[in-house]
Amino acid sequence: MNIVMIGAGAMGSLLHQQLDAYHQVHFLPKPGQQEFGFTETYQFTHLNGNTEQLVRRYIKVEQIGQADMVICALKAYQVKGAVEYIAPFLSPDCPLVLQHNGMGVFQQVRQALGDNYKLGLLLSTQGARRVEDEQVLHTGKGNWQLGSYQAFDVRDNPAAALLNHLQDCSWYPSIREIQWTKLAVNCVINPLTAIYDVLNGELNNDRFTDIIDALINEVVVQAKVEKINLEPERLRNTIYQVIRQTAGNSSSMREDILAHRQSEIEFINGYIVNCAQHSGRAAPQNQWCVTQINQLQKK
Template structure:
C-alpha cells in the first residue's frame, strides 16, 4: 500500500523516513508552486537526513541516515498522513481533493483542534484517524531532521464509522520504528493537549519568551489558570472527564519540563507566519459560543495574538488589571 504525506516538516518528515525504512512506498505531496515558481519536475524528490542518537550508546553521538522521498502530484491517494499546520490544512486538502478515493484514509497528526470536524464536513466519505504524539523532532534545516526524543503516538477513530480505518493503519504501520498505541478516548487526549496549548502558547507569543519564563510571573500563572478552567468547563460540556486544577497543574508541569523551548506559536510569530491561534484558543472560544457558553480568557488571548499585540510581563499585568472586564 502507498502512503502520501502532506506537510513534510519535522514530524511529517520523521514519519516519512520511518515508513520508507519499513519498506512502505511513501510519497510527499508537493505544495502548490507560487506564481513565480516553475512547476515541480516529474521526478522531483525531497531529500532528508534523519539524525538520531546511537541506540547502543546514546552518549557516543548520533547516526545520520539519508532518505529520498519522491514528490507525487498525480497518483491516486488512498492513505494520507496530514501533518501540516492546522491553518494550512484545508488549502492543502483542496489541492489534492481530486486524487482522493472513496475509501481514502487520513491520519491527522497536528496541533490544535477543529480540522477533524472540517474534514468530515468537506470530505464526508473520508475515513479519519486522529492522532497525538510525544515524538520529539526538530527541523534543523530544510533537509535535516533531528529526532530529539523517543515518545508514543496515540491513534484513535474520530467517529465509530472510522474504526476499520484505524485497524488498517495499525496493520500497515506495524513495522514502523515508532511506538504506536490505540486510544479509544482519543478526543479526551486531544482536548487535554489543547488545554496545555491554550495555557502556554499564546502567552509565549505575546511575551516573546520561552515556556519556562511564564512560571516566574503571577500574571502568567493567573491567565494559565483561568484558561485551563475554561477548557475544563468545555470538556465537561462535551461529556469528557476534566477538572480545572488537573489541567492547570499539567500545563505548569509541561512549561517546567519544556522551560527552554520556544513554542510553535512564538516561532511562527517571529518568522511572521500565520499562527495556529484559531485552532487553539480560537477553537475553545468558538466551541463555547456555539454551545451558549463563555470562554472570555481564551477569546481574549486569541484576539490579542491575532492583533499581533506585544507585552512585557509588567505591561501585561497592568493591561489585565485595567481591562479586567474585557478578559471576563
C-alpha cells in the first residue's frame, strides 16, 4: 500500500517504523520546504534500547493523488493548515487518518474537506520522543486505537493495513467514547502539571484533589451534552491510574511550556470551554486552566 505520512515527528516516525516493512511509506515536507525527492536518515531507538537506521523519503504534494492512505501525525493545531494544503490533491477515495490528541480537529477538517471524505481517527497510548530530526525514541509501550470520524470503513484495505501491521492496534466502533476519556485525562494531567511545574505523579498529592474533581465534573457535563456518558467515579479511577502509571513522566504540555513551544491547550481544556459556551453550562476550572496556560505561553 502506498502510504503518505504528514508529520515526521515523534508519532509520525513511530508509525513509519511500524509500517515501513509492509508498505511504501513516504513523507510530505512542510509547506515551503522543498525536500521532495530527498531522503533523510534517522536513528530509531526501540524500548529495549536497540537502535535501527530508517530512511524518510519525501514526495511533493502533487503526488498525494497517488496515495492509498494519508496519515496525518501532527499537533492538533497543525492539522487544519496541513489539510488545507493537501486538499486540492487529495481524492475522496483516499482515506485520511488523523492521529492527534485533543478534540475539535475533526470539525476543522470537515470544514476544509466537506463530508465527502473518509476520515479515520488513530488514538494512541504509546510514548515517543523526537530528540532531534535525526533521532526518535520509543519511550512508552502502549497500543493504537483505530476508529472512524467519517465513512472510514473497517472492512477496507487501509483500515486492515493499520490493524494488521501496527503493533497492538484494535478497532473501536465507539471511538468517540475513548476519545472523550482520553480528553478527560489530558484536561486534568496536562494543564495542572504545566501550571504547577510538576511531574505527573505529583498530582496524587491531596492538594490537587478538589481541582481534579472539579475538572472531571465539568468534562462529564459537557460529554453528556454530546451524548457521551462518562461515569464520574470510573473516570476518576482511570485518571488516577494514568497519574500513577506515568508518575515519572513530564506531560507533553509541561514540556511544551518549558520549551516555549505552542501547546495543545485550545484542543484540550479549550475544547471544553468552547462546548460550555455552546451548552450554557459553565466550565470555570477548565477556563482557569486555559487562561493560566495562555499566560505561561506568552512568557
